Amino acid sequence: MLEQEPDVAADIFGDRIVQARQFTAALAQHGEERGLIGPLELPRLWSRHILNSAVAGPLFPAGGRVGDIGSGAGLPGLVLAISRPDVQWVLIEPMERRVAWLNEQVADLGLHNVEVLRARGEDWKQGPVLDAVTARAVSALRTLIPLTAPLVRDGGELILLKGANAANEVTAADKQIRKFRLSNVRVEPVGEGLISEPTRVIRATVR
Numbered sequence: 605m606l607e608q609e610p611d612v613a614a615d616i617f618g619d620r621i622v623q624a625r626q627f628t629a630a631l632a633q634h635g636e637e638r639g640l641i642g643p644l645e646l647p648r649l650w651s652r653h654i655l656n657s658a659v660a661g662p663l664f665p666a667g668g669r670v671g672d673i674g675s676g677a678g679l680p681g682l683v684l685a686i687s688r689p690d691v692q693w694v695l696i697e698p699m700e701r702r703v704a705w706l707n708e709q710v711a712d713l714g715l716h717n718v719e720v721l722r723a724r725g726e727d728w729k730q731g732p733v734l735d736a737v738t739a740r741a742v743s744a745l746r747t748l749i750p751l752t753a754p755l756v757r758d759g760g761e762l763i764l765l766k767g768a769n770a771a772n773e774v775t776a777a778d779k780q781i782r783k784f785r786l787s788n789v790r791v792e793p794v795g796e797g798l799i800s801e802p803t804r805v806i807r808a809t810v811r
Contacts, residue, residue, distance in 0.1 A: 606632045607650045612798050616658050616687070623686045623713050628654050630709065631677060638705060640677035656765070656803050657683040657740060659795030663763050663805065666690050668735035670763075671755050673725040674742040676702055680765055682709055684738070685718045692717050694734070698724045725751035732757050732810075740765035745806060746777035753784040756810040762786070763807055770804040785811045 609625065617624045632649055635641035645653065657680030664670055664684065668691055672681030675695035685693040695718060697703050703722045710718045737752040737760075745764065752762055766773060770791045774781075781789055786808040793802035 606646045607648055610650055610655065610799075613650060613655060616655060616661075616798060620686050620689070623715075624654065624658070624683070627678070627682060627686060627709060627713060630712070634705075635677060638701065640702065640705060651799060651801075653679050654683055655795070655799050656801075658687050659798060659803050660684065660738070660763065660765055660805055661687040663792075663794065663807070664688055664691050664738075665735050665761075668692070669694065669733070671696055671728075671734045671737040671752075673737060673739040673748070673752055674698075675706055675720075676741075678706055678709055680738060680740045682706065682713075682715075682718070685710075685715050686713065689715075689717050693719070695720045696723055696725060696728070698722065698727075725755070728755050730755075732760075734760060736761040736763050738763045738765065741767075744776065745770075745773035746780045749777060749780040749784050749786070753786065753810050758811060760810050761807060762810065763805060766791070766804045766806050768804065770806055774806060781808070787811055 614621045636643050661684055671694045673696050675681040675697040681695040695706050706720045734755045737755050789808040792805045794805055795802045
């Protein structure tokens with residue numbers, strides 16, 4: 605059974621809550637059959653996935669162009685595109701069926717700030733042009749840095765959504781952090797006081 609919408613969802617999404625509800629309902633209806641979410645996720649879809657992604661929204665630069673590596677079901681990319689219409693989002697996903705889902709949702713939700721690109725992060729050909737790159741539940745930080753940092757302009761940011769092991773991932777990625785000249789690498793909890801389990805975000809500046 606789908607988790608009841610938490611009261612705080614309307615506070616987090618503001619006037620974008622209608623689109624957030626529409627996307628959540630679509631994911632609940634089609635997510636398992638299309639291989640986007642597991643069968644155990646419905647009872648925690650709002651809290652564990654939608655709001656977990658949305659609380660990171662304020663971290664992204666207004667007017668910026670942001671990439672989401674491995675968008676999958678649209679977590680966090682579509683959720684962030686709903687909550688931050690003032691940001692341009694590039695959803696980068698290699699699997700055709702997931703790309704089809706992302707394009708369907710962009711059309712159904714009327715999102716004009718989203719571009720869906722069928723590719724892997726390492727296939728990016730445009731160079732370091734993005735203001736920030738995000739990812740959620742893709743891979744360990746040491747693997748993720750080489751996929752994300754080359755896409756970001758000088759002075760831009762990695763804003764990566766992680767779990768409870770985030771600090772250990774930073775330690776384990778020391779070699780990659782130095783190789784890709786990342787600075788001000790830190791773990792920030794976001795959503796404290798809003799959601800029961802704050803989202804841990806690894807942030808780093810790309811130089």
